[in-house]
Amino acid sequence: MPVQTTAQTLRQDADALAAGYPALLAEADRVAALVAAGVHGRRRAGQGETxxxxxxxxxxxxxxxxxxxxxxxxxxxxxxxxEWEAANSLYIWRDGGPGMDWRSSKSLPTKKDRASVLTLAIASLLTRAGERIAILGESERPRSGRVGYERLAQRLALSEGAQDRLNGKLPAHAKLLLASDFLTDPDGWPQRLAALAARPASGIILHIIDPAEESFPFKGRIEFATPGGWMSPYLLGRAERAREDYRRKFEAHSERLTVTARQLGFTLIRHRTDQPPGPTLTALYQAFERSS
Structure with missing residues (x-):
């Protein structure tokens, strides 16, 4: 067989990454349409270039x-x-780490898919209102309008959501939307968020949670594996015995995120993947309104 070229390999990888894009975009548009009837446009005069x-x-x-x-x-x-440019537009980062591809049940979306739907939906609402949106560390510049939204959606679908994108170009006083489970190196998040706040920037932290991560419903003999396989699997003989300790650690993680967000001036919104996305999208839009 002929050896594939790098370009062919990249194209196949890109196609695989974008395979779920049409469905995610359709879901985001559906959620945005349901919420749009209850919100108002934001276009107004003010400082800007357009x-x-x-x-x-x-x-x-x-x-x-x-x-x-x-x-x-x-x-x-x-x-x-x-046109008034609210806080130099909104920059989005959606975590694409291995842990975000997990779900505890086939009836639930992965955390990555739900985060993608919610970030695309808020982008849809805001671009309709004339706001400019960009993918942090990946978009060349913020865009508005339907064409801008389509280009942003395509880029988000292909985005690996690496943490180093948080170091991307960001205007002073820009607004951010960070969507993640914040479980990859959780001890490092206070420093990452502090670095963003110092640039200075503020905005919304969208904490995505699978219900099993919060409740730990597992029983009996269970083997747990780390996302991406960076550690050897861990076998629990009776998983229910670890439930209370696990829940305390998860609550401590959530509380630390809450305190960090409050101290740095970020709005924290939590979303469980077993809940409908509409109420969370409304909360995101209202939080963006209040911060502008």
Missing amino acids: FWQYRPYDPSDSANRIDWRRSARSDAVFVRDT
């Missing part, structure tokens, strides 16, 4: 805001408004 509208001059406006070319075509004086 033209929004002409409006009649007001005495409170400075003279350098007058558009003399437009005013010359009528008897009125007009001001050129640019």
Whole structure:
């Protein structure tokens, strides 16, 4: 057999990664459509670079805001408004680590799929309202509108969501949406979030949880394996005996994330994958509204 070229291999890998993209995009659009009826548009005038509208001059406006070319075509004086850019747009990071591909039941989505649906859905809502969205560390610049949303969705579908993307280019005072289970190197997250807050940036932490991670319903002889196989499997003879210790550790992890978010000015929203995405999407949109 001929040896595959690097380009062919990359294409196959990309196709495999994007295989679930149409279904995820359709689900995100469905969830966004359900929520959209209850929210309002955000477009308004303000500081920015993109033209929004002409409006009649007001005495409170400075003279350098007058558009003399437009005013010359009528008897009125007009001001050129640019579109308000809320906190320099929203930058999204969706964790793509091995642990995010896990689910405790075939009836549930993986944590990665649910995080993808929610981040795509909030992007859909915000781009409809004229906001600009980018994938942190991967998008060349924030985009708005349907075309911008489509390009962002394609990039998100292919994104590996590596943690080093958190070091990507980020304007000062940008808004962030970080979606993860925050279980990969949990002790390192306070430092990562502090580094983002120092840039400075703020926004929303979306904590994705599989119900079994919270309740630990396992019984009997169970073998546990780490995502990605970086450690040898661990065998428990009677898993139920470890339940209380596990729950305390998981609650401590969640509480630490809560305290870190509060101290750094992030809004924390939790979502369990056995719950419908609509209420969480509404909470995400409302949190973005409050932070703008």
